[in-house]
Amino acid sequence: MSSVRLESVSKHFGDVVAVDEIELEVEDRELLVLVGPSGCGKSTTLRMIAGLEQPTAGTISIGERDVTDVDAMDRNIAMVFQNYALYPHMNVFRNMAFGLQMRKVAREEVRTRVTEAARSLGIDGLLERRPAQLSGGERQRVALGRAIVRDPEVFLLDEPLSNLDAKLRVSMRSELVNLRRGLGATMVYVTHDQVEAMTMGDRIVVMHQGRIHQVGPPQQVYFKPANRFVAEFIGNPPMNIIRGRIENDSDTPVLVAGGARIRLSGELGQAASQVTEVDFGVRPEDLRLDETGGDVEATVKGTQFLGSEYLVDLDLGGPQLLARIEGHGEFGIDQLCRVAIDLSRAHLFHPETGDRL
Numbered sequence: 001m002s003s004v005r006l007e008s009v010s011k012h013f014g015d016v017v018a019v020d021e022i023e024l025e026v027e028d029r030e031l032l033v034l035v036g037p038s039g040c041g042k043s044t045t046l047r048m049i050a051g052l053e054q055p056t057a058g059t060i061s062i063g064e065r066d067v068t069d070v071d072a073m074d075r076n077i078a079m080v081f082q083n084y085a086l087y088p089h090m091n092v093f094r095n096m097a098f099g100l101q102m103r104k105v106a107r108e109e110v111r112t113r114v115t116e117a118a119r120s121l122g123i124d125g126l127l128e129r130r131p132a133q134l135s136g137g138e139r140q141r142v143a144l145g146r147a148i149v150r151d152p153e154v155f156l157l158d159e160p161l162s163n164l165d166a167k168l169r170v171s172m173r174s175e176l177v178n179l180r181r182g183l184g185a186t187m188v189y190v191t192h193d194q195v196e197a198m199t200m201g202d203r204i205v206v207m208h209q210g211r212i213h214q215v216g217p218p219q220q221v222y223f224k225p226a227n228r229f230v231a232e233f234i235g236n237p238p239m240n241i242i243r244g245r246i247e248n249d250s251d252t253p254v255l256v257a258g259g260a261r262i263r264l265s266g267e268l269g270q271a272a273s274q275v276t277e278v279d280f281g282v283r284p285e286d287l288r289l290d291e292t293g294g295d296v297e298a299t300v301k302g303t304q305f306l307g308s309e310y311l312v313d314l315d316l317g318g319p320q321l322l323a324r325i326e327g328h329g330e331f332g333i334d335q336l337c338r339v340a341i342d343l344s345r346a347h348l349f350h351p352e353t354g355d356r357l
């Protein structure tokens with residue numbers, strides 16, 4: 001069993017609260033992704049699991065063992081860093097073998113493990129080269145290989161793909177997912193890239209200012225964001241959020257924002273009845289432009305052509321919305337149109353706490 005558990009874990013650096021009483025459980029063989037903006041505490045969390053930082057408070061367990069006070073060397077984890085951290089003067093073989101040699105693993109065994117890992121990563125032809133003679137993607141594989149040969153209980157990866165160009169990143173992403181299936185390993189993967197988080201994670205953990213805002217499978221986090229922060233952070237382009245007043249129109253709550261009046265029935269209506277003011281959220285792909293029907297009137301303020309779709313900036317007489325429209329529609333600037341909103345996919349958030357209503 002190589003699950004990981006963090007209980008009430010905090011890390012303070014002087015006055016800076018880098019991680020603030022988090023509770024987290026990584027299941028055996030799970031790929032858990034920590035995602036959040038720069039400075040939210042992802043690396044600090046990972047480094048505490050690795051034993052490279054001592055928590056200010058709380059306990060960390062790997063499997064059934066409390067490792068809070070166990071040295072990094074004795075935790076049976078392997079960490080892969082963004083900058084690879086390869087030894088420049090050693091060839092690929094030695095870079096991969098070094099950790100095993102330090103642990104006095106027998107020579108033959110080292111050779112077997114390194115060769116096998118190199119083969120699984122497609123770098124078995126590069127074992128004699130030094131890091132300077134490798135491409136970024138190859139260096140990243142060596143760094144991964146060095147982790148794999150250790151056969152750790154848990155892999156910890158801190159933005160391992162962020163130094164690669166966009167295309168390589170996408171292919172390495174799926175390679176990593178496949179590799180990890182083959183290894184049957186438990187992995188904690190840190191990224192600030194929400195696309196990476198969504199595509200790779202069995203579950204994702206959204207962090208902000210040292211706290212965990214939501215933990216769940218990607219679909220859940222996307223379709224049922226726990227609060228406004230998660231709603232805006234996950235999804236690209238981000239969810240539209242408009243602040244509005246709630247009025248009652250023959251017992252149906254109506255959201256009033258600028259020139260728009262949006263009738264909120266069903267679940268949304270029930271949620272709206274708790275408040276007088278609200279943040280209304282809807283994703284760009286859940287809007288449709290309509291000549292006649294639709295829920296609200298809007299003016300087109302700009303369009304961006306993305307190939308298979310358009311992004312259309314809309315003005316609702318005050319509030320702005322971004323719509324993502326498939327197909328080949330042409331929209332003139334200042335053109336008036338009607339916008340249909342898929343209310344079954346809209347969200348309401350408390351105007352002060354930001355919590356989902």
Ligand SMILES: Nc1ncnc2c1ncn2[C@@H]1O[C@H](COP(=O)(O)OP(=O)(O)OP(=O)(O)O)[C@@H](O)[C@H]1O
Pocket residue numbers: 013016017018036037038039040041042043044045192
């Ligand atoms: N050794 C340190 N001393 C003081 N403050 C630190 C130290 N390490 C991290 N911090 C602070 O703790 C907070 C969390 O940092 P952390 O590196 O965990 O963020 P992150 O989520 O990994 O960000 P990024 O996406 O930029 O890598 C930041 O405010 C950072 O400045």
Ligand SMILES: [Mg+2]
Pocket residue numbers: 042043044
């Ligand atoms: Mg970091």
